[in-house]
Amino acid sequence: EAQVTQNPRYLITVTGKKLTVTCSQNMNHEYMSWYRQDPGLGLRQIYYSMNVEVTDKGDVPEGYKVSRKEKRNFPLILESPSPNQTSLYFCASSSNNYRNSPLHFGNGTRLTVT
Amino acid sequence: KQEVTQIPAALSVPEGENLVLNCSFTDSAIYNLQWFRQDPGKGLTSLLLIQSSQREQTSGRLNASLDKSSGRSTLYIAASQPGDSATYLCAVPGTGGGNKLTFGTGTQLKVEL
Numbered sequence: 001e002a003q004v005t006q007n008p009r010y011l012i013t014v015t016g017k018k019l020t021v022t023c024s025q026n027m028n029h030e031y032m033s034w035y036r037q038d039p040g041l042g043l044r045q046i047y048y049s050m051n052v053e054v055t056d057k058g059d060v061p062e063g064y065k066v067s068r069k070e071k072r073n074f075p076l077i078l079e080s081p082s083p084n085q086t087s088l089y090f091c092a093s094s095s096n097n098y099r100n101s102p103l104h105f106g107n108g109t110r111l112t113v114t
Numbered sequence: 115k116q117e118v119t120q121i122p123a124a125l126s127v128p129e130g131e132n133l134v135l136n137c138s139f140t141d142s143a144i145y146n147l148q149w150f151r152q153d154p155g156k157g158l159t160s161l162l163l164i165q166s167s168q169r170e171q172t173s174g175r176l177n178a179s180l181d182k183s184s185g186r187s188t189l190y191i192a193a194s195q196p197g198d199s200a201t202y203l204c205a206v207p208g209t210g211g212g213n214k215l216t217f218g219t220g221t222q223l224k225v226e227l
Contacts, residue, residue, distance in 0.1 A: 042219035058214055102160035
């Protein structure tokens, strides 16, 4: 089954403790992206990647890091999480013809930072 | 900076009604517009993608239209069903095109029996 898989689904952590949210897709997609969703603010793009070793900032990249060493994986790293990063996070992917192909989303990771 | 607005924020209709959801965007230099559905606790599911050269796209009971010049898109849902209850979001590329997507805050739809 074609899918985007995020792990974990739920995560509670404390301020300053480094964490990684994994994202993997099995559709051989070039484009991958991370979003956060907050009430009243909607979905905002954190980082995106057009291909392996190619990443770029979205609208709210501060406090996050990403890497794209393999085509299928695009982990989101929070080096020193803070309470304002408490949010619902989504990973998404699309084929290399990004402009003509829809985005496929994972089921989300709900992160709470205390 | 691209801004996307969806009106109304919430909508409740009886089963069987036809309805229209609205999406407006400020920068009309887009190459496509996507409509998504989000169920509670779930990710987004792509419903329709309209290219900038198209005026509308249809899938089953859903029809999406795009008017780039006026910065608007509508999602028409025919003969609504309780299973259509969800949040509907539209998304367009950010200002200058590129590879960033800007989402609206969504319309929360409830279809009642």
